[in-house]
Amino acid sequence: MLLAFDTATPHVTVALHDGDRVVAEYASSEAMRHGEMLAPGIADVLAQAGATSRDVSAVAVGVGPGPFTGLRVGLVTARTMAFALGIPVYGVCTLDILAAEAMDAGHDEFSIATDARRKEVYLASYASRQRIGGPDVVKPAEAATDALVIGRGALLYPEAFPNSAGPEHPDAAVLCDVVVRERFALLDPEPLYLRRPDAIERAS
Amino acid sequence: MSAHEPLVLGIETSCDETGIGIVRGHTLLADAVASSVEEHARFGGVVPEVASRAHLEAMVPTIERACETAGIALTDVDAISVTSGPGLAGALLVGVAAAKSLAIALEKPLYGINHLAAHVAVDQLEHGPLPDPCLALLVSGGHSSILRVDDVTDTVTPLGATIDDAAGEAFDKVARLLGLPFPGGPHIDRVAREGDSVSIDFPRGLTSKRDLERHRFDFSFSGLKTAVARWVEAKAASGEPVPVADVAAAFQEAVVDVLVRKALDAAATEGIEDILIGGGVAANSRLRYVAEERATKLGIRVRVPRPGLCTDNGAMVAALGAEMVARGRRPSPLDLPADSSMPVELVLNV
Ligand SMILES: [Zn+2]
Numbered sequence: 001m002l003l004a005f006d007t008a009t010p011h012v013t014v015a016l017h018d019g020d021r022v023v024a025e026y027a028s029s030e031a032m033r034h035g036e037m038l039a040p041g042i043a044d045v046l047a048q049a050g051a052t053s054r055d056v057s058a059v060a061v062g063v064g065p066g067p068f069t070g071l072r073v074g075l076v077t078a079r080t081m082a083f084a085l086g087i088p089v090y091g092v093c094t095l096d097i098l099a100a101e102a103m104d105a106g107h108d109e110f111s112i113a114t115d116a117r118r119k120e121v122y123l124a125s126y127a128s129r130q131r132i133g134g135p136d137v138v139k140p141a142e143a144a145t146d147a148l149v150i151g152r153g154a155l156l157y158p159e160a161f162p163n164s165a166g167p168e169h170p171d172a173a174v175l176c177d178v179v180v181r182e183r184f185a186l187l188d189p190e191p192l193y194l195r196r197p198d199a200i201e202r203a204s
Numbered sequence: 205m206s207a208h209e210p211l212v213l214g215i216e217t218s219c220d221e222t223g224i225g226i227v228r229g230h231t232l233l234a235d236a237v238a239s240s241v242e243e244h245a246r247f248g249g250v251v252p253e254v255a256s257r258a259h260l261e262a263m264v265p266t267i268e269r270a271c272e273t274a275g276i277a278l279t280d281v282d283a284i285s286v287t288s289g290p291g292l293a294g295a296l297l298v299g300v301a302a303a304k305s306l307a308i309a310l311e312k313p314l315y316g317i318n319h320l321a322a323h324v325a326v327d328q329l330e331h332g333p334l335p336d337p338c339l340a341l342l343v344s345g346g347h348s349s350i351l352r353v354d355d356v357t358d359t360v361t362p363l364g365a366t367i368d369d370a371a372g373e374a375f376d377k378v379a380r381l382l383g384l385p386f387p388g389g390p391h392i393d394r395v396a397r398e399g400d401s402v403s404i405d406f407p408r409g410l411t412s413k414r415d416l417e418r419h420r421f422d423f424s425f426s427g428l429k430t431a432v433a434r435w436v437e438a439k440a441a442s443g444e445p446v447p448v449a450d451v452a453a454a455f456q457e458a459v460v461d462v463l464v465r466k467a468l469d470a471a472a473t474e475g476i477e478d479i480l481i482g483g484g485v486a487a488n489s490r491l492r493y494v495a496e497e498r499a500t501k502l503g504i505r506v507r508v509p510r511p512g513l514c515t516d517n518g519a520m521v522a523a524l525g526a527e528m529v530a531r532g533r534r535p536s537p538l539d540l541p542a543d544s545s546m547p548v549e550l551v552l553n554v
Contacts, residue, residue: 035297039304039538046308053309068253069294072260076298077305083264084278084309191260197253 001049003042003056003081004175007034007074008066008094009114009152014041015172016049016056017180022173024048034070038077056085060179062170063091064192065122065135066114071191079189090179091187095124095135095151097170100178102150103129111145113153113161114169121153122194131184137194210282210529213270213306214522217299218291218319219346220244220255222262224270225518226281227526232329233274235512235519238262245386249376250345252292259298267302270518281312285525288316288536288553289546291346296542304538313535315525316553318360318546319516320347323482325356325527326520327509335478338507339363341467343491344483344516345372345387348423348463350470351548353480356524357531362548363470364421367410371459371485374425378432378455382448392452393488399453406431406458411465421470428458460491464498471504480507487511528552 002017010031016024024045028037046052061078064071075091082089095112102110108128113121116137123143124134140153140160147163154164178184209229216223220241226234240258244250271278286303289296300316307314324340340351348366353359369377372389379388384395409424410416432455439446463485471479481495486508499506513519536553543553 035301035542036539038301039308042308043538053311068256069297072256072294072298073301076260076263076302079260079264080267080302080305081309083267084306191257193257197251197257 001051001055002058002060002176002179003045004060004172004179005038005042005074005078006062006094006097006170006172006175007038007070008062008064009169010070011169012037012041013170013172014038014045015176016045016051017176022176025173032070034073038073053085056087058087059089060175061089061091061189062094062097062175063187063189064094065116065137065194066094067117068193075189075191089189091189092175092178092184093124093131093135093187093192094170095122096131096184097175097178098151098167099124099126099131100183101167101171101174107148107150110148110150113149113151115152115156121157123153135192135194210526211276211280212283212285212522212525212529213281214518214520214525215284215286215299215303216516216518216521217259217295218287218289219295219516220250220258221516222259222266223516223518223521224266225520225522226270226274226276227329227519227522229526229530230328230332232519233276234270235517236266236270236273237517238266241387249386250292252294255292256294256298259295263298263302279310281310283313283315283525283529284310285315285317285521285528287319287322287521288540289319289543291319291544293542293544296544300540300542304540307538314538314540315528315533316536316540317521317524317528318548318551320349320351320548321356321360321551322520322524324351324353324480325524326482326513327480327507328527329519329523330509330513331507334480337474337476338478338480339467339471339474339476340480340482341463342483343371343463343481343485345376346370347483349548350421350467352474352476356551357527357533358551360548360551364419364423364466366423366425367419368424368426369429371423371425371463372483374429374459375485377429381433381436382446382451389485389488392456393490395449396453396456396490399447399449399451401453401457403447403450404435404454406454408458408462411462421466423462423466425459428455456488456490460488460494463491464495467495468498468502468504472502477503478505478507482509482514484515486514
């Protein structure tokens with residue numbers, strides 16, 4: 001079974017895929033509580049499916065970009081679990097998960113924007129089922145466009161992104177599909193921080 | 205060491221060291237530490253985001269190294285324990301998430317424990333079961349506390365703590381004033397050996413009669429740090445060379461004097477005959493010497509773990525976890541938080 005989760009937005013999403021289909025899903029009820037909600041979410045999808053950790057044969061994780069603290073909860077959980085179970089771990093760019101869902105809804109050319117806080121967004125652009133730009137961290141005004149922009153980052157800044165749409169957050173069920181069908185590049189489980197630690201910025 | 209004693213893996217990430225310890229009962233099998241201290245050195249202090257990033261990168265390799273050293277397979281482990289707090293929030297979170305992941309993968313109980321109690325429990329690995337009650341003096345860059353420990357798995361009572369800087373922080377700041385590298389503790393200790401500790405009379409914080417009424421077992425190192433800074437500035441302004449060794453020795457003596465004086469006073473007041481010293485500053489040779497010397501005169505025994513077990517490490521977390529298992533304590537739930545200000549009375553987070 002493939003266990004998939006993403007913690008690179010304020011929400012936690014978890015899904016379990018048995019090779020044919022998604023058999024269990026979990027979505028956190030509270031925002032910004034990745035540390036508390038991810039592990040119960042994993043236990044919950046295993047219980048729903050009547051499975052144990054030994055039934056898990058691979059782990060998939062969203063590697064961001066996203067707020068660092070939540071992002072690390074997902075990555076350290078994925079890496080540690082894969083090591084403990086001796087199974088592979090696949091990383092997927094969090095914006096690609098949202099893009100896959102947008103394609104399934106019939107969109108072809110669009111951008112994905114998530115909330116990067118500090119009045120910025122994480123942005124990537126897509127066409128013909130591929131990522132053609134990004135991910136970058138940008139100010140909405142500098143990336144303003146009338147073209148379709150999907151995700152929480154688009155909905156937050158309507159002046160910059162008047163043509164916006166959901167879904168707002170990535171869905172681990174879609175992450176399963178991205179990995180199983182290799183719809184986007186599968187990455188190492190390395191975080192896409194896109195920003196350096198503040199102290200280093202100040203020092204340099 | 206017997207096979208029925210619990211085999212416990214402990215994870216420590218409250219500051220800048222990624223520590224993985226493995227113990228069986230009171231026997232230490234492995235204590236692997238990855239430190240990001242060099243990355244912090246150029247800032248003169250720990251940068252939380254840098255520490256958190258380093259914990260993520262170090263976690264799996266350090267677990268792997270600890271298992272190799274202990275000669276065990278991860279699947280042999282009976283329980284996982286982890287520092288739930290106090291500490292840097294983002295750093296704690298990496299360890300707590302890793303511990304939960306192991307608990308789920310291995311289907312083993314999880315114990316989210318208090319970092320300060322772990323500093324006490326670690327001494328069991330070296331000197332056997334703790335006397336109860338015992339008095340703990342914990343001193344490091346993050347803490348300066350006097351605790352009464354009746355049961356390290358359950359009943360820990362704070363008697364005093366710093367009201368401003370931690371003792372280790374004062375060492376770092378004074379080291380910087382004297383042009384010594386970070387972290388300052390070991391360098392002050394080394395340089396002070398060549399100095400005259402009575403050549404300068406630096407203040408002893410919270411020891412005046414009035415202060416003792418309200419802060420009998422509390423510490424303050426902020427005034428001392430300022431006094432050292434003023435003294436060094438005045439010396440430099442007068443065009444004379446700063447006697448680095450003398451300043452280091454006199455500063456160190458002021459810190460050690462207050463720490464030992466208050467710890468012994470607390471032990472006498474509580475009627476406790478055993479003192480345990482832990483935390484990174486417990487590695488200070490002068491503190492060890494003065495504590496031993498003054499305690500012996502009062503008939504009080506002093507226990508200090510070896511320096512490697514005094515600084516933050518995974519062994520201390522594993523040691524307390526093993527004690528939790530041995531005493532049949534209830535494990536923590538999977539929604540265990542990383543609690544940056546976890547109170548010292550809360551030994552196990554359930
Ligand atoms: Zn400590």
